[in-house]
Amino acid sequence: MAQTNNATLIRREIITRLCKLYVENRLEDVDRIALEMAPRNGTQAGGNRCCIHKSRAIIKYRVMALLGFNVSDETDELESLYSYALRALSNKEPEKGVLTVVDEACTSCVKSNYVVSNLCRGCLASHCMVTCPKNAITMEHGQAKIDPLKCVGCGLCKEACPYHAIIYVPIPCEESCPVKAIYRNAEGVEEIDYDKCIHCGRCMVACPFGAVMYRSQIINVLHDISRPNRQVIAMLAPAICGQFKASYGQVATAVKKLGFTDVFEVADGAVLTAKEEARELEEVLGQGQQFLTTSCCPAFVELTEKQLPALKPFVSHTPSPMRYSAELVKQQYPDASVVFIGPCVAKQAEARKYPGIDYVMTFEELGAMMIAMNVDLQTFEAVAEEEVLPERRFAVSNGVLDSVAAYYKGPTLNPLVISGLHKKNIASLRRIATGKHDWNMIEVMACEGGCLSGPAGISSPEVARKLFNAQSGVAEGQPAS
Amino acid sequence: MMNKMVEVSICYGTLCFVMGGAAFEMMGDKLPDDLKDKVTIQGMNCPGYCNTQEQGRPPFVMVNNTLIAEANLNKVIEFIRKEVEHGSNE
Numbered sequence: 001m002a003q004t005n006n007a008t009l010i011r012r013e014i015i016t017r018l019c020k021l022y023v024e025n026r027l028e029d030v031d032r033i034a035l036e037m038a039p040r041n042g043t044q045a046g047g048n049r050c051c052i053h054k055s056r057a058i059i060k061y062r063v064m065a066l067l068g069f070n071v072s073d074e075t076d077e078l079e080s081l082y083s084y085a086l087r088a089l090s091n092k093e094p095e096k097g098v099l100t101v102v103d104e105a106c107t108s109c110v111k112s113n114y115v116v117s118n119l120c121r122g123c124l125a126s127h128c129m130v131t132c133p134k135n136a137i138t139m140e141h142g143q144a145k146i147d148p149l150k151c152v153g154c155g156l157c158k159e160a161c162p163y164h165a166i167i168y169v170p171i172p173c174e175e176s177c178p179v180k181a182i183y184r185n186a187e188g189v190e191e192i193d194y195d196k197c198i199h200c201g202r203c204m205v206a207c208p209f210g211a212v213m214y215r216s217q218i219i220n221v222l223h224d225i226s227r228p229n230r231q232v233i234a235m236l237a238p239a240i241c242g243q244f245k246a247s248y249g250q251v252a253t254a255v256k257k258l259g260f261t262d263v264f265e266v267a268d269g270a271v272l273t274a275k276e277e278a279r280e281l282e283e284v285l286g287q288g289q290q291f292l293t294t295s296c297c298p299a300f301v302e303l304t305e306k307q308l309p310a311l312k313p314f315v316s317h318t319p320s321p322m323r324y325s326a327e328l329v330k331q332q333y334p335d336a337s338v339v340f341i342g343p344c345v346a347k348q349a350e351a352r353k354y355p356g357i358d359y360v361m362t363f364e365e366l367g368a369m370m371i372a373m374n375v376d377l378q379t380f381e382a383v384a385e386e387e388v389l390p391e392r393r394f395a396v397s398n399g400v401l402d403s404v405a406a407y408y409k410g411p412t413l414n415p416l417v418i419s420g421l422h423k424k425n426i427a428s429l430r431r432i433a434t435g436k437h438d439w440n441m442i443e444v445m446a447c448e449g450g451c452l453s454g455p456a457g458i459s460s461p462e463v464a465r466k467l468f469n470a471q472s473g474v475a476e477g478q479p480a481s
Numbered sequence: 482m483m484n485k486m487v488e489v490s491i492c493y494g495t496l497c498f499v500m501g502g503a504a505f506e507m508m509g510d511k512l513p514d515d516l517k518d519k520v521t522i523q524g525m526n527c528p529g530y531c532n533t534q535e536q537g538r539p540p541f542v543m544v545n546n547t548l549i550a551e552a553n554l555n556k557v558i559e560f561i562r563k564e565v566e567h568g569s570n571e
């Protein structure tokens with residue numbers, strides 16, 4: 001879920017600066033971003049780091065990620081960001097992984113989840129030492145001490161201490177990851193296992209140091225927009241109605257102002273997804289399959305591919321609204337660059353798998369682009385929409401199910417909605433895969449409450465929900481027609 | 482005599498909104514009960530404070546005649562309270 005905190009705002013500021021440099025034709029100054037954001041004798045941007053040089057180094061690697069690179073792929077520390085920018089523009093195929101860890105920004109977390117606080121009395125009984133199955137605790141200077149190399153994080157010492165002196169200190173990224181894809185390497189820096197990562201974006205939101213970044217493609221989008229005679233089409237995800245204090249029409253006008261040739265609403269693709277998924281559901285239930293799950297959430301689909309193969313056969317084969325929308329775009333603009341814009345990190349991973357979608361941008365990047373190009377939504381007139389697609393509700397939990405149900409004509413639906421891929425719900429899905437239940441249609445979204453809570457949106461989930469209800473024309477609870 | 486309402490103007494410019502101002506959508510809901518009927522909340526089009534460094538960083542909110550930079554909900558509510566308690570009542 002998108003949060004407004006300094007880590008988020010710094011990322012947005014960097015994206016804005018990057019856009020500005022590009023549109024002002026000053027990309028060669030990209031290496032100056034770190035100097036400008038962390039000036040000598042200035043208040044430090046980038047948080048409370050040990051020194052200005054560290055702050056600058058961190059900003060540099062943030063820019064590297066926003067230029068589309070994996071920070072750990074650096075081979076020459078002296079390679080300039082400008083050189084990376086040029087490499088990004090030469091359009092090489094991105095390698096796996098959409099998320100990357102800015103290692104300079106990491107390492108600030110505890111070495112072990114259990115820490116002895118100064119409430120420790122160094123008691124005679126030493127329950128903690130006696131209880132520890134790994135002999136990780138010693139008594140030093142009258143206080144217990146946990147050896148992080150030996151500690152396995154079982155927590156028995158915490159339970160044993162009569163003074164409540166041992167506390168659990170979470171490592172936010174690891175704690176938030178529902179699939180154990182982020183872990184500390186030998187250097188104590190977090191690393192992402194891309195064979196496990198489902199790109200839900202939770203670690204990025206969770207890290208208080210903003211050390212997890214998505215690899216942006218915005219530089220490529222800007223480049224295509226600037227090319228003469230190049231058509232670039234924006235496809236706006238249904239969650240757009242909860243992003244700005246503006247109607248869909250105002251946003252669409254603003255997006256054209258940014259230089260996009262035309263704007264498509266992904267809700268149009270969602271209509272096709274809902275119809276086809278309803279047909280598929282009738283078909284597979286008719287063939288005796290027990291149930292079907294939705295397939296529009298790419299993090300969920302990745303989950304079934306990487307962690308839950310037993311569930312994979314039950315995932316709908318219907319293309320996502322993004323893919324259908326891309327087909328609609330191609331019919332009208334066969335040679336255009338197609339850019340999906342949404343609140344999602346996982347969509348970029350999905351887009352890489354299928355032809356037809358050239359780039360994926362986030363809503364916060366869209367906002368940053370508007371800032372950089374001085375496009376203010378308030379200057380466009382709000383025109384009341386005559387007809388809105390109920391499929392805009394693909395952005396909210398329950399919405400996909402309602403839309404599919406509206407086209408479905410098979411046996412009675414017994415649906416289940418799974419909202420949020422946290423550990424508990426993944427355990428539920430594991431049980432669901434065994435088939436011991438009566439549900440025949442299951443909607444799954446990785447973000448609690450649906451895409452409105454996406455990790456790269458602009459507003460917090462509660463604000464996004466409020467704006468969506470006010471502006472989408474398809475308030476919550478309204479069934480699809 | 483009735484006290485004058487405290488006027489809160491939230492910058493609705495895209496920059497302020499993206500850089501944290503979105504949170505003010507919840508202003509009405511998050512106001513403490515004792516302040517709810519003492520405040521009028523309105524939007525303002527971008528007054529351009531973000532273009533100069535002197536006024537501080539976005540998002541910007543005006544509470545009566547005071548400009549608050551790097552505004553957040555708690556900061557604004559505190560200013561409102563100050564205005565209610567000590568502000569001019571003429």
